[in-house]
Each structure stands twice: as C-alpha cells, then as structure tokens.
Amino acid sequence: MSNYRNLIGFILITHRNNLQLNRLINKLNSMFNYPLIVCHHDFSKCDLSVDKLPKNVLLVRPHLQTEWAGFSVVEATGKALKLMYEVADAPDWFVLLSGADYPIKTARQILDDLTSNPYDVYIQYEQITYKTYKQDLKPNMLWQKNSYQRYCTKSFSFHYFKNLEISLDHPLLTKPFLPFSKKLACFSGSQWFCANRKAANYIIDFHSQKNALTLYYSKIKYADESYFQTVLANAPHLKLKNDRRRYIDWSASGCHPKTLLMEDLPNLLASSAHFARKFDIDIDINILNELDKITS
Structure with missing residues (x-):
C-alpha cells in the first residue's frame, strides 16, 4: 500500500452518529494508509470515545459549541486547519468533510486528479x-x-x-x-471544499488577522456558505476550480440535501466527484457497503 500521509489529509467537522464517524475514519485509513485526520467534534451534542480513536486522528481542543449555519462552523474549520498545518509532516492537500460524507472514488483517482491539475482550490463559488x-x-x-x-x-x-x-x-x-467593495467582492457556495497547502496557509493567516471581513461574518448567519469562498476567490495568487468535487443531491428541496440510497449509486459512479453526501448508516447501510467494494 502506498504512503499517502504527506499527500493528503482530512478535516472532519462532526457532531453526531459516532458509528458512522468511526466508519468514515476507518475507510479513510484503509484507503490512504492512515493519513493525518483532524477532527473538530462538538461534544456538547454527542459524546465520542476518544480513547478508541486511531493515533493518526487529532482532536481540536477545546471544542466549540457549533450551531447550524452559524459562524461557529467557520471557527471550528479554522481551528482544525491551524492544528493540521502546525504538524511537521502536514499534507500537501486537505479535504473538508462532515461525518455524513463518504468517498466514491479510489485513493489513486482522487490523488491523481488533485496533483495532475494546476488548481490550488476546488470549491463552489459564485459572485453575489x-x-x-x-x-x-x-x-x-x-x-x-x-x-x-x-x-x-x-x-x-x-x-x-x-x-x-x-x-x-x-x-x-x-x-x-458592509466590508465589500470593488476590490473585495462577495462570493457564495457550498461550505465543503478541498485545497492545497498554499491555500491552507493563506486561510490560516487571513483568519488569524481578525480583519473587517472576519468580524462581519462573525455576526451573520450562513457564514459557512460565503466566508471561505470570499476569502479564497479574492486571493489573486490562488487558482480556483469552480467544482467542489462533491456529489450532493438537492432534489428533495428544503435546507438539507437528499439522503443518498442504493438507488443513487449509478449517479454517484457517473459523477466526477471524489466524495458524496449525505449518507445515513441508519437509513441505508447497503450503499456504503457497495461503495467500499468499488473504492477498495
């Protein structure tokens, strides 16, 4: 098995379903040979057996009490990023995941895609x-x-x-x-993205400055769907691909995407995405079992 540790790492923002979270961690470990995984888990919503976590998983301490659509999710992501890139052998790439995500491509396909293209960031972003x-x-x-x-x-x-x-x-x-101007446009999109070390260091540095943009987003809802997009899309030295490499089905309407089932497998396989969301092990475990066979 190849050693992917220095090539890719994963940031997990989680708050529920330990069984599914542990399955995701085990899957990432088997695919990428125990990569660096940094997890921000909201212990106020769901406990987690810390002593059973593999040694390659680092926990953000102290954790933040996260709120759906709140700036706390941005802060949790920022803290996890900072922890990841303080490590001596930090990865070239990171992927931001929730506990409801799961890989739908092999490790080789994912890494080949990331390393063979000229982009620093894969993210959905539209100027508002x-x-x-x-x-x-x-x-x-x-x-x-x-x-x-x-x-x-x-x-x-x-x-x-x-x-x-x-x-x-x-x-x-x-x-x-507002903090926006002709030199600083507003962007929005999905909160889930992946980026390389260059972009990660820029985010960490920008976020640590507590500038006007950060202060503004800290006071509004749904910041997680605009803050990182605005920071990254206004950085002239970064090359962005308007593709989050994530399969998400919004056909169910409402505030949350459709829970993916076995019936969705053909669409998953036809997608160019690396990961998909959201899955629920209590609703359909068979889709995860089938993906394990395909991505092994």
Whole structure:
C-alpha cells in the first residue's frame, strides 16, 4: 500500500452518529494508509470515545459549541486547519468533510486528479451581485438571490415604532455597513471544499488577522456558505476550480440535501466527484457497503 500521509489529509467537522464517524475514519485509513485526520467534534451534542480513536486522528481542543449555519462552523474549520498545518509532516492537500460524507472514488483517482491539475482550490463559488439580485432567475438559481439577502443587505429594527424594520439593499446605501467593495467582492457556495497547502496557509493567516471581513461574518448567519469562498476567490495568487468535487443531491428541496440510497449509486459512479453526501448508516447501510467494494 502506498504512503499517502504527506499527500493528503482530512478535516472532519462532526457532531453526531459516532458509528458512522468511526466508519468514515476507518475507510479513510484503509484507503490512504492512515493519513493525518483532524477532527473538530462538538461534544456538547454527542459524546465520542476518544480513547478508541486511531493515533493518526487529532482532536481540536477545546471544542466549540457549533450551531447550524452559524459562524461557529467557520471557527471550528479554522481551528482544525491551524492544528493540521502546525504538524511537521502536514499534507500537501486537505479535504473538508462532515461525518455524513463518504468517498466514491479510489485513493489513486482522487490523488491523481488533485496533483495532475494546476488548481490550488476546488470549491463552489459564485459572485453575489446587486444586478443578479434584481434579475428574474431560474428556480435553481434563486439561492443567489438568497445569498445577496443574507450577505449584502443591511436591516434596522425600530422596536419603539411597532417593530418597524427597514432593509437597505442598494450598494450605495449598504456600503458604510458592509466590508465589500470593488476590490473585495462577495462570493457564495457550498461550505465543503478541498485545497492545497498554499491555500491552507493563506486561510490560516487571513483568519488569524481578525480583519473587517472576519468580524462581519462573525455576526451573520450562513457564514459557512460565503466566508471561505470570499476569502479564497479574492486571493489573486490562488487558482480556483469552480467544482467542489462533491456529489450532493438537492432534489428533495428544503435546507438539507437528499439522503443518498442504493438507488443513487449509478449517479454517484457517473459523477466526477471524489466524495458524496449525505449518507445515513441508519437509513441505508447497503450503499456504503457497495461503495467500499468499488473504492477498495
């Protein structure tokens, strides 16, 4: 078995289902020969048997109490990244995963793809603009309107006037309140991405500065779907591929993607993605068993 430890590592942001988390860790270990895995686990939501974890798994200590769509998820990711790249033999690449993710390609396919292309980052990112916000978009692009509403507007509440609320959306009116400018555009996309050491060091350095952008995102919801995209897409020295290399099915609508089942296997195999989400071992374990055979 090849030694992949210095080539790739994994950051896990987890808060539930220890059985599935342990299965994912064991799978990554068998595929990549015990790579560096840094896990931020929210112990306030679910306990974890630390003494049973393999020695290649490092835990972020102390953990943060994470909140769905909160900046705490960004902070947890930042802490995990910092811990990973403080290690002497830190990997050339890292992949950000949740406990509900699972590989759908072999280790060789994943590494060949990452190392044979000129990109520093694989991430979904779209620029969020006022022009797009005002356009009539197709249903599958409405998330861009939502992103503008989340990140590029400013609301004021006046409780003394029967809970009157005023919302500003034009850039000329919001400029004094937002960190964005012609030199710093707002971007949004999926929070799951992978990147190389160059990009990792840039994120760690940028995040440690506690600048205006970081301060702004620390006060708003859904920061995990815009913060890293904005940081990376505004870095001229980094080459980004607008592809997160992740299979996610949003056909179920709502705030969460479809739970993947055996019926989804053909689509998974036809995808160019490296990993897929989300899986639930309590709903369909057979899909994971089948993926184990395919990726071994």
